[in-house]
Amino acid sequence: MSSLERYGDRETRIGTPERTAMTEILRAAVDQDYIDLDEYEKRVDVLLAAKTVGEAEVVLADLPSYQRLVEAAEPDALKAPDWVKWLWFGISIPIGINLGVWLILLATIGFVYFWPVWVMVPLLVVASSLTAAERLIMRPAAERKRREKLRRKRNQR
Secondary structure, three states, X not given: OOHXXXXXXXXXXXXXXXXXXXXXXXXXXXXXXXXXXXXXXXXXXXXXXXXXXXXXXXXXXXXXXXXXXXXHOOOOOOOOOHHHHHHHHHHHHHHHHHHHHHHHHHHHXXXXXXXXXXXXXXXXXXXHHHHHHHHHHHXXXXXXXXXXXXXXXXXXX
């Protein structure tokens, strides 16, 4: 997998920021004596003429610094799915309403048994269980699947 693939497939067009970053990699290759100045100029010409990620990547493919960059490029960690966020938002509503009613009763008639616990505990147990299942079972499975897809993509090249 190429670190440039985050911009899309190899047919995605590139612009000045991508070309600048690739030129910096080529400059570093000259500084480290991987290529000489003539080869640098030829590669920069190809890079400037490239219109897609695939065309531009050709000038970097054989450089060790670029290979390290490609190998180090790991996908971002998976974030919590929206349903988990909405789950916690959803249970906060009945809990908040019950706590509000209990506080009003407490303020108006004095000591009142803390009955909102019977609403809070079941909701919190269910939400905690679902969140734990997502983090301990679903997320690692999705991460393994994503890493396997990444590995297959790298091996195809």
